[in-house]
Amino acid sequence: MSASKKTAWAVAAAVLLPFVTAAPAAHADGKDGKDKQPKPPAVMSKVGGPLLSRPGTQVQLGAGAPVLPKELSGRSWIVADAESGQILAAHNAHWRLAPASTLKMLFADTLLPKFSNKTQNHLVTTEDLAGIGSGSSLVGIKEKQSYSVRDLWLGVFLRSGNDAVHVLTSMNGGLQQTVADMNDQAAELQALDTHVVSPDGYDAPLQVSSAYDLTLIARHGMQNADFRTYAATSRAAFPGEAKPGKKRETFEIQNTNRLLTGDIGVAPYPGIAGVKNGNTTHAGATFTGVAERNGRVLLVTVMNPSSNEQHAVYREAARLLDWGFAASGKVTPVGELVPPRSARTAPTTGTVPAPGKNHPQEPAHAAAHAAERSGGVGIALAIAGGVLVLLAAGVFLVNRRWPLAASAGRRRRSPSPESPESQESQESPGTPEPKDSADVTP
Secondary structure (H helix, E strand, O other): OOHHHHHHHHHHHHHHOOOOOOOOOEOOOOOOOOOOOOOOEOOOOOOOOHHHHOOOEEEOEOOOOOOOOOOOOEEEEEEEEOOOOEEEEEEOOOOOEOOHHHHHHHHHHHHOOOOOOOOOEEEOOOHHHOOOOOOOOOOOOOOOOEEEHHHHHHHHHOOOOHHHHHHHHHHOOOHHHHHHHHHHHHHHHOOOOOEOOOOOOOOOOOOEEOHHHHHHHHHHHOOOHHHHHHHOEOEEEEEOOOOOOOOOOEEEEEOOOHHHHOEOOEOOOOOEEEEEEEEEOOOEEEEEEEEEEOOEEEEEEEEEEOOOOOOHHHHHHHHHHHHHHHHOOOEOOOEEOOOOHHHHOOOOOOOOOOOOOOOOOOOOOOOOOOOOOOOOOOOOOOEOOOOOOEEEOOEEEOOOOOOEOOOOOOOEOOOOOOOOOOOOOOOOOOOOOOOOOOOOOO
16 A cells, blocks of 8 residues: 555544544654655644653653663554553554554443343344455354354454454444444543544544554453453354254364464564454554563553564564563653543542542543553463442542463463354464455555
8 A cells, every 4th residue: 555545544534533623733753754654743632641642752761761672663652551551651642543453442342241141142144244344354254143242252352353343233233323332432431532433443534543542442441351351362163154953063263463372473472461453454553462471561552563574563562562561660651541531520529639630741631541451361361350440539549459360371262162262263374464454455
């Protein structure tokens, strides 16, 4: 895909978004204008802190802190402490970009509470599968076949199956209802850079998110036990086509998140537990991940790296995680992941500061995001539990204990129909990254 097309798409999204009232000036980065790569806006959202509104890299190194990795080419990225919500470093954190299938995190965060009964079955109709974008990533759902809710969610998380998303969308009342629900949830989380058009993340005009929002959404989603389990699943058995008089066969599906499952040239990242990867023409490669090391849990998001390095989005995410674990406690945070809107509705009393007031980098109007958690698998498999949002005397309280759910080095598999782990992959190790839409470039 040409740089000019990418530029046009990014500019159109920024200008035409319903909640954007004026197109911000482009940031020149001090160059002579010959660089055709799109530039971030000169001023972006201040949600989470004023430093995050600035283009370029934001980091405040303290004594003994390592410098950031040199090999970073993502248009936007962020490293955050999943427990405290502090942002250790960021690069164009609020740049509104195409999210690809990382948007499925918001889809799951929105719909999982509605469809949490894993054994509920649904008979797929032709209408359920209508409108799937050409070339979409699919898990292999067939019409006139029944699938459990668990099967469908495995298809969403592991194979990034747009067919599974469309079936769940139909079960939720259709496209219009689901898009409205997702946009409402984004507003509740104060993921204000996010605008949903297609629930599966398939490229669509005006559909955008940001590294900040995707990190925030992942943190909130990981508060849901089912979300955590599906995100940490590397492989699972998926139902094949049922045939009269024969036992229904299954086939294995594998998670397309290479930091979870590994691939040629990419080793599984120690302590990783997802969360979601994506790849489309307009978005490029995108990835949000969560990992645990020595009791500390970090979230990282990388959007659209320009490097020609194979699996660049995973390699850059791994570098940022390595840096974050080494730098934790040695940097001054440049911002924070703010609490949800509903967490700020209770009146404050006496001299107790309102939520967010104890963070000087957060403007008064900006406190608004999800305070919740993520998990780790590898050295420590999944983080069970997370941040509890409590309002007591008007104070936003966070439970910072992240108990580990499983032991070291173990990858989630599906030994029984009740354990949600695995996935069919339409790729094999060493094959090109699967895309979420058809008009993709190799």
